[in-house]
Amino acid sequence: MKNKFQLKYKTRRKLNGFLYVLPFLIGFFLCFAIPLFNTVMYSFNKVSVNDAGGMNFTFTGVQNYIDLFTTELTSERQPMIRLFTDQNITILINIPLIVIFSLFMALLANLKFKGRGIVRVIYFLPIIFGIEVVTNMLAITTGGEWTKQSSGLFSQSYISVLLMQYTNIPNNILIPVISYVDKIFDVLSQSGVQTLIYLAGLQSISPSLYEVAKIEGATTYETFWKVTIPSIMHITLFVAIYTAVDQFLTSPISEEAYSFAFEHSKIGTGSALSVVYILNVLLVLGLLMLILRKVVKRYEK
Amino acid sequence: MKSKPSSYSPGLAAYLFKKKMQKIVQSIFLFCIIIGLCFTILYPIIQLVPSVFSKVEDLGNPNVIWLPMHFSIISFKAAIRFCMPEGIMTMVKSILYAAGIMLIQLFFSAMAGYALARVKFYGHRLVFFLVILVFLIPRQSLLLAQYIYFTHFNAFGLLKLFTAAGEVNLINKPFTLVMIAVLGFGVQQSLFIFIFSQFFKNIPNELEEAALIDGCGFHKTYFKIMIPNAIPAISTVAILSFVWNYGDTYYTRYFNKDGPYLSSILATKFADNNKDLVLNAVKVWFNVPLANDFAFDAIKQAAVLIFLIPLLLVYFGAQKWLVENLENSGLVG
Numbered sequence: 001m002k003n004k005f006q007l008k009y010k011t012r013r014k015l016n017g018f019l020y021v022l023p024f025l026i027g028f029f030l031c032f033a034i035p036l037f038n039t040v041m042y043s044f045n046k047v048s049v050n051d052a053g054g055m056n057f058t059f060t061g062v063q064n065y066i067d068l069f070t071t072e073l074t075s076e077r078q079p080m081i082r083l084f085t086d087q088n089i090t091i092l093i094n095i096p097l098i099v100i101f102s103l104f105m106a107l108l109a110n111l112k113f114k115g116r117g118i119v120r121v122i123y124f125l126p127i128i129f130g131i132e133v134v135t136n137m138l139a140i141t142t143g144g145e146w147t148k149q150s151s152g153l154f155s156q157s158y159i160s161v162l163l164m165q166y167t168n169i170p171n172n173i174l175i176p177v178i179s180y181v182d183k184i185f186d187v188l189s190q191s192g193v194q195t196l197i198y199l200a201g202l203q204s205i206s207p208s209l210y211e212v213a214k215i216e217g218a219t220t221y222e223t224f225w226k227v228t229i230p231s232i233m234h235i236t237l238f239v240a241i242y243t244a245v246d247q248f249l250t251s252p253i254s255e256e257a258y259s260f261a262f263e264h265s266k267i268g269t270g271s272a273l274s275v276v277y278i279l280n281v282l283l284v285l286g287l288l289m290l291i292l293r294k295v296v297k298r299y300e301k
Numbered sequence: 302m303k304s305k306p307s308s309y310s311p312g313l314a315a316y317l318f319k320k321k322m323q324k325i326v327q328s329i330f331l332f333c334i335i336i337g338l339c340f341t342i343l344y345p346i347i348q349l350v351p352s353v354f355s356k357v358e359d360l361g362n363p364n365v366i367w368l369p370m371h372f373s374i375i376s377f378k379a380a381i382r383f384c385m386p387e388g389i390m391t392m393v394k395s396i397l398y399a400a401g402i403m404l405i406q407l408f409f410s411a412m413a414g415y416a417l418a419r420v421k422f423y424g425h426r427l428v429f430f431l432v433i434l435v436f437l438i439p440r441q442s443l444l445l446a447q448y449i450y451f452t453h454f455n456a457f458g459l460l461k462l463f464t465a466a467g468e469v470n471l472i473n474k475p476f477t478l479v480m481i482a483v484l485g486f487g488v489q490q491s492l493f494i495f496i497f498s499q500f501f502k503n504i505p506n507e508l509e510e511a512a513l514i515d516g517c518g519f520h521k522t523y524f525k526i527m528i529p530n531a532i533p534a535i536s537t538v539a540i541l542s543f544v545w546n547y548g549d550t551y552y553t554r555y556f557n558k559d560g561p562y563l564s565s566i567l568a569t570k571f572a573d574n575n576k577d578l579v580l581n582a583v584k585v586w587f588n589v590p591l592a593n594d595f596a597f598d599a600i601k602q603a604a605v606l607i608f609l610i611p612l613l614l615v616y617f618g619a620q621k622w623l624v625e626n627l628e629n630s631g632l633v634g
Binding site for chain 1: 346412438440445486
């Protein structure tokens with residue numbers, strides 16, 4: 001009797017649990033699976049709209065993909081392949097910069113000093129300032145092109161001129177470094193959530209570990225590498241993936257599919273672009289995960 | 302410890318002095334870095350001050366660096382006239398929209414997160430994998446197909462039972478945005494589900510068992526025991542969700558283009574190709590024939606500042622919550 005009741009309870013629990021995720025599952029099919037399937041389907045067809053408002057499909061194989069990379073241009077009159085390589089390179093450079101910077105900021109925000117509250121408030125402001133509308137609107141239009149007012153701050157400053165002209169550092173090392181320093185506003189404006197995650201991780205490290213390190217006579221430097229870094233390594237994986245996803249979300253590639261479909265009414269080509277884009281994202285994320293898994297494992301030993 | 306410094310031997314005194322100096326240098330160094338980073342974060346906003354508050358004729362004057370020559374709030378007036386067709390109501394409406402969607406997102410993602418973390422129903426691993434997959438794939442890549450699907454929405458063919466046509470056009474209806482949020486596909490909602498599931502995983506089993514022994518059913522356990530314990534996760538998700546929904550231009554612009562959302566109004570009104578329109582209007586409204594590109598930027602930036610006010614208020618009100626509850630907010634799995 002008892003056994004029967006328990007089984008019943010367990011199945012009921014499972015059913016209830018299933019009920020709780022049901023909205024997501026329905027949404028998955030309506031907003032994700034069907035559109036994904038349709039995107040793949042459109043990308044292999046020539047799609048045209050008929051008079052009744054419905055759509056006609058003619059199967060063209062991989063013609064859309066070939067068109068995409070040979071004849072089609074982006075809205076800025078560049079070949080597609082160029083846009084993809086540019087974006088991937090920017091994103092791959094930005095990921096480590098953002099991860100390291102947010103870790104750095106979290107470490108600073110975790111220190112104990114007077115006025116820490118105010119500093120923390122300011123450090124998390126990028127969550128707000130990093131919204132796409134805000135960053136787009138802060139860009140100025142003067143001079144006919146979109147530039148961020150703050151972007152040239154360091155490269156036009158006296159320090160960089162001094163470095164360029166009066167030191168013997170070769171220019172081909174100096175120029176990339178200066179351009180990375182210039183990016184600091186961009187990097188900081190996108191590191192709000194990452195700093196939050198890192199700070200949460202730092203706060204969850206048990207203080208007794210630090211006590212032990214202190215008693216054993218470890219210096220601050222050693223403590224950082226032997227205690228702090230290993231304990232937040234698994235968070236780094238999450239932060240890096242979040243950063244990559246976030247970077248791809250705001251990349252201009254995604255606007256292109258829209259412009260193909262709605263401005264040039266080439267639904268097939270736009271869908272092909274979307275498919276390539278998805279594959280690109282998954283490839284980069286897979287690569288990132290592969291590399292970071294190895295690093296994390298080494299630290300967790 | 303330092304009651305009698307005179308009794309120290311000279312070697313110890315030198316050592317202590319060195320230590321002290323080291324500490325001072327270190328803290329000065331740290332102070333500089335911390336202040337520098339604060340400045341870097343605030344700089345994009347601080348640098349708006351001179352252009353936003355100066356007269357339209359003074360804009361672009363190279364002599365003006367930090368203090369405007371003639372103080373005026375014309376840019377703000379123009380921005381308000383452009384972005385808020387219904388005055389303050391536009392802002393209230395978009396705040397209400399963001400808050401409403403936030404509540405829906407909280408409710409449904411907390412439920413899904415709880416079920417994924419605590420209930421071992423068949424295929425819970427698969428569903429969890431699907432959540433991650435949705436998070437990883439950028440939403441814009443599916444926009445096209447989603448848009449087309451929503452214009453002829455048939456809900457697995459179920460709508461045939463209710464309407465003659467068997468499909469409805471969901472585009473440009475406020476209902477669509479609510480539906481998307483209910484179905485778990487609002488702004489970054491899969492991330493929220495993930496955060497909640499990470500959080501609920503760490504709640505001790507005993508709580509649930511005690512509730513069961515005391516005679517709570519599944520739903521009662523969830524609403525009476527789990528939800529009150531989930532305040533840290535809820536506050537984190539709530540803040541992120543509100544900020545992102547208020548600033549969202551993706552869903553609002555594509556699925557409800559004509560809605561009263563401040564973010565999408567900003568994005569469309571101040572698009573680059575609208576520049577001449579804005580400038581001409583400003584020239585007529587405020588009688589400033591000299592308005593140029595700089596004026597466009599100033600108005601745009603004034604609009605951003607207005608747009609940011611509610612966000613900053615919410616942020617400063619809630620930041621204490623956000624930071625204090627961090628370590629058990631489920632962000633760290």
